[in-house]
Amino acid sequence: MSDTVLYDVTEGLATVTLNRPDAMNALDNELKSALRDTLREAAEDEAVRAVLLTGNGRAFCVGQDLKEHIGALQDGGGNALSTVEDHYNPITLALAGMPKPVVAAVNGVAAGAGAGFAFAADYRVLAESAAFNTSFAGIALTADSGISWTLPRLVGPSRAADLLLFPRSVRSGEALEMGLAHRVVPDGELADQAGSVARELAQGPTRAYAAIKESLAYGAGHSLAETLEKEAELQVRAGATKDHRTAVEAFVKKEKPRFTGE
Numbered sequence: 001m002s003d004t005v006l007y008d009v010t011e012g013l014a015t016v017t018l019n020r021p022d023a024m025n026a027l028d029n030e031l032k033s034a035l036r037d038t039l040r041e042a043a044e045d046e047a048v049r050a051v052l053l054t055g056n057g058r059a060f061c062v063g064q065d066l067k068e069h070i071g072a073l074q075d076g077g078g079n080a081l082s083t084v085e086d087h088y089n090p091i092t093l094a095l096a097g098m099p100k101p102v103v104a105a106v107n108g109v110a111a112g113a114g115a116g117f118a119f120a121a122d123y124r125v126l127a128e129s130a131a132f133n134t135s136f137a138g139i140a141l142t143a144d145s146g147i148s149w150t151l152p153r154l155v156g157p158s159r160a161a162d163l164l165l166f167p168r169s170v171r172s173g174e175a176l177e178m179g180l181a182h183r184v185v186p187d188g189e190l191a192d193q194a195g196s197v198a199r200e201l202a203q204g205p206t207r208a209y210a211a212i213k214e215s216l217a218y219g220a221g222h223s224l225a226e227t228l229e230k231e232a233e234l235q236v237r238a239g240a241t242k243d244h245r246t247a248v249e250a251f252v253k254k255e256k257p258r259f260t261g262e
Contacts, residue, residue, distance in 0.1 A: 005038050009047060012203065014051045015054070017054055018055040018056065024109070025059050026061070032083060032091070050102070050204075052194060052198040054194070059108040060107050060108050062110075092120045102122050102123070103194055105127075124180065124182050130175075131172065134167045137164060155179055183197075247259070
């Protein structure tokens, strides 16, 4: 495994850390491949019940490594943008489609695809110094990494168009007001507070969380009637889990349930 992505699993929580701090975690091919493969591993690992995604250094991720990108353009450009299908799409799908909750601990600037990956997470905790920037139009590109899908759902179509057409830094306070962040915490408390959120999720009803993620994604593109049918299907699945039975028994006994993810 590449040292550009660090991976640790402790007590059901997989921590995935982008590790090119000197390059502000810019996405070169090595990091992108490692991140894609690591997220797939986390998704398939039954010992993993939640994922925490963060970055080392002063940035979460500034997006595509443009030094590598310009080299590909100068070589003819044939493969310069194949990274969208090879890397960005599968990374975004792994985050959004993972059958377990994903928390993004945004420790600094998250730009371009870096912002897209954070938006694809289920829960975003931002350091006060963090900021989002779509950045694509500034280099004459369009949105990728799912931003044209996630951003309008987070902030509305009008505001999404503004942020894409006129890229700018959206700092943590404004991000919280917009709905791009769930929590903003002091820089020095990010690791502890984001870790606390992720650990709580890692000890929760994992299969119920997977069903919640699936129902939200389904409802975003289907009618009410279709969504009601999907909810019924997913509720049958969740109701058959050991965690559901455990929770009901604990409720009757006025005890706190201990979930196992089964």
